Ligand SMILES: NC(=O)C1=CN([C@@H]2O[C@H](COP(=O)(O)OP(=O)(O)OC[C@H]3O[C@@H](n4cnc5c(N)ncnc54)[C@H](OP(=O)(O)O)[C@@H]3O)[C@@H](O)[C@H]2O)C=CC1
């Protein structure tokens with residue numbers, strides 16, 4: 185008879201988790217400022233139930249820092265390029281501190297010109313993308329971001345992997361309620377979710393990936409060990425993934441997903457690419473209040489029978505976490521404490 189191994193779950197408060205992750209990052213080679221940004225980002229993902237980019241990612245951050253592949257103490261250089269254009273060289277550091285450094289100028293430009301673009305390059309993005317856009321919508325702005333990752337997706341109709349899992353995130357304010365936010369990989373499944381399925385010994389739904397011979401497989405290990413992912417929606421997801429390569433890499437001066445080689449840095453996990461953000465001030469463009477218009481769209485979607493908007497699950501999980509603490513695996517938390525030297 186097979187035995188089901190129940191994992192013990194424990195709860196931890198958001199502030200306590202941020203503080204713990206901060207200690208981990210600093211101990212493993214980031215500056216306190218970078219640690220503060222990454223710890224908040226990662227704890228926020230865990231709090232919202234975005235598990236593929238929550239504390240599951242910490243060992244990857246740690247091994248990457250140890251490998252020397254990324255500069256955990258990089259100081260981003262922000263350039264005011266033109267009226268609606270800001271560029272940041274992340275200095276081979278993480279993308280989130282680069283965004284944080286450019287944020288005030290980006291918002292100022294979006295509010296004065298109606299639209300502003302941020303091009304980040306020489307950066308590493310190892311996280312969910314919604315934390316990069318949601319705060320803009322919380323202050324009344326519309327934001328769109330794309331980031332490319334590492335070669336692991338076979339373009340539709342091609343013979344071998346080339347694209348990254350290349351997510352797109354969008355956030356818009358609405359009158360009554362949390363901003364409308366979606367954040368999705370352009371691959372059929374995020375690489376992180378394949379790793380989690382492999383770890384749990386679960387099979388994937390059909391249509392997610394191929395094995396090393398290019399044959400369809402539902403075995404996550406076969407995808408990870410020589411196989412590859414497929415784009416979502418065939419040629420349509422593939423076209424979006426191509427667009428992400430162009431916007432996040434070609435337009436920013438960053439690497440395409442296939443252009444960097446981390447083979448000489450064993451343990452490196454963070455893609456060294458680029459990221460693009462577009463921020464729009466809708467008060468400059470919409471005749472009526474944009475937030476009222478987006479609220480009307482939501483009202484009509486609900487009237488049409490829609491029960492779940494993108495972002496609803498995350499916000500429900502956030503409310504539960506805020507009220508009861510963030511539910512985490514006890515063993516995973518113990519490993520984090522070890523990584524923090526406790
Ligand atoms: N840094 C990087 O290079 C990469 C990061 N990623 C990250 O991986 C994460 C996971 O991506 P992915 O697996 O594609 O995300 P999902 O497929 O889980 O979700 C995509 C979006 O659709 C929403 N959604 C899911 N199911 C439904 C439903 N039934 N009805 C309505 N809305 C729904 C989600 O909202 P909700 O969140 O509320 O469920 C989310 O906004 C993302 O955060 C992404 O940024 C992915 C690839 C690369």
Ligand SMILES: O=C(O)C1=NCCCC1
Nearest residue numbers: 310311333349374375376
């Ligand atoms: O889940 C993914 O896909 C990725 N996440 C972080 C960066 C690499 C790709």
